[in-house]
Amino acid sequence: MKFSKDDSNLKFVPLSFPLKNKIFICGAGGKSSLARSIQEKHGNVHIELDACKFLPNWKERTVEEFRDFTVEKIKDSQGRWVIEGNYTEKLGNLILKDSKLIIWLDLSWEVVFWRIFLRSIRRCFTKQTVCGGNHETWRQFFSRDSICWYYISRRFRILKGHREFLQLVPLEIPILRISNARQLRSFYKIHELNLIRENQLSN
Template identity: 30%
Template structure:
């Protein structure tokens, strides 16, 4: 029997790091939805292209999917067994977003499809991941909690981790018991 996990949470919650850690521990592939969603010059992939790529990758028996993209829920949660929601506090999210963004800007880290974050984009435009993360923190929290109670997703075990300690405890002690 396969293991199919989707890790969700707002920008800066630690989805990518967490997803990679659990995929490594379980020795299964980690799929980063951002990699499928972005093309060069920060152009978003068309929905049909994103959906097609996602369906192909999620057709395997084992995976950890890192990412939200509610428009893909009908695909990603069809066969998903576990959704881990990283629900950390606002101040932790803000700190992480700011720190991560500054590191990416100053190191010139290449992200998906060769894209790089720039100071201008992140601090002076509405395309900022910081702006997006902070403005969506509370609305997304509400929707994630509603989703976890939706009868359509009754086949999924929802796990909500609310602190760094709970996240660490899950990875080191509880992962193999789910």
């Protein structure tokens, strides 16, 4: 299994590339909605890495617990999964090495931040259950524990991390890169996916 030090040798594919089992969605800007849409159409088991990582009250599993919990979820899916999240610094190539398709949401930082900002406000209003039984609160929103502050304070580290993951991708695995909102809309249309937003889900 060969890897690349940059993206010049990677196998990038067009938006029309067929969806398969063992899909890994990474990056930022709509991972969960896309995973839910693929699950609805193709029956892949949706595995959310944030839900694997967090316990109630935003307590985090240890790296070992996180890896073990994720592995069990993958086993339970019987090879039909769509996993969304990042965490390559904790999981390494645990997911990448078995993926049949990687969908990389490489939207601009500004677009992603605006989506996160609006999502957090909506979650505070609706008290939507997220990330392993947790809720975002107004108190959290206005504190340094907010996801918005996290995204601001770690901006350059996040952007760097999105590129570093490419070094862990085996050269033979196809990567479908989506770089802007227009491409994302086109992807939904090409694959006849229904956009399932978080606020359409029941707690």
